[in-house]
Amino acid sequence: MFISSEDAPPVLKNFTLVMPAVAVGNVGQLAVDLIVSTLNMSRVGYIHTDCLIPMAGNNPYTTCKEDAEVLHTPAEVYTSAELKLAVLQIRAPIIQTKSKKFRQQLVSWIKASGFSRIVVLSSSHAYQRDDQQLQGTPLRYLVTPSLLKMSADALKELGWREMEQLPAFPELTDANAKPWLYIPGAGITKGLYTDSCKEDLPLAVLLLFCSEGDNIPDAFTLVNHLNDWLHLLDNQSQEPNSKWKIPASWNLLFGSGIPPALF
Template structure:
């Protein structure tokens, strides 16, 4: 699944893996863009799988004409061993009929690579929140028992809110027999990836934000800054001014209106 782009395969053992899930607003992918661009992470390889819709394009993190024509694909891996971090960027949706297979392949690669922990950046529909989820910050987290044992105290110190479980049928009288469920509408494979990681005892956490489709740059900045509260990758109190916007974002909403139409 993983193919290196270096002369020798990279060593991922004991690194933290950060990856997005293709979800509403593409917030996770935008946040990962900010990480790669700001930390100037080098590409070390890519994932080759038929579970993602094929795509290719120019270098989204180009710094000049020299590297602008580099070919980039649907799922690429960037790493900085000195920062103890690796980043997987996913740029294409998962093929609907291959969602479960992709999760299995992904977790198999994570286990084989020896990552110390995996942090998933995601999002879900703001309009489907229940009453308790309307209160406070729009940021939530999920954590597997395996990671909770080593990082549970950090989450308490940060004061983060765990993703609430909601009733299967909101508004129905509680009979005492119904168990609340984990519900992440618009979250793509987020729930499945988290549940599979719980089953396979993989140290994994999900950081997500409630959002709506539109200009999701503020959501991405909030999510990546939330992540940095934990990882401390940027030592600057004014982080939002320090996140480096990649060149590819100049066309985030398409090109301008052609004057010829008027």
């Protein structure tokens, strides 16, 4: 599944892996863009799979003419050896009938790589929140039992709010009804979290309730939330969003503008 860009495959053991879920507003993917661009991370390989819609394009993190036309693919891996950080960026939708297969491939690669923890950045439909989810912060987290053993104190200190489990049938007042995890619009988030619980993987999900539209502010909110935990960037007195470097690919995030010939 993982194809190295170099002759010798990178050693990722004990690295932290950050990856997005393809979800509403593409918030996780935009947040990952900010991480890769700001930390100037190096591409070390890509994920070869038939589970993603095939695509190719120019370098989304180009800084000069020389590297602008380097070919990039739907799922690539970047690393920062200094921070012991790996990032998997997913740029294409998952083929609906191959969602389970893709999760299995991810879990297999994660186990083989020996990551110390995995963080999935995701989002969920704001309009489908339960009454209790309308109050307070739109940010939520989930953590597997394996990671909770290692990070319980850190998560408690952060004071984050865990994703609520909702009643399966809200209109029924059955005390024996078992609540369930409901994350609409979040793609493979719930499935990957469930798989990781079964496989005893140290995985956390950070998600944001949002709506489709201009989701750049949501991406900044999510990546700053992640930085509070992982400390990827030093906390400075400057405006929080200004410390993140916007990649070149965002110049065309909403298309190329209105042609003057229309007027």
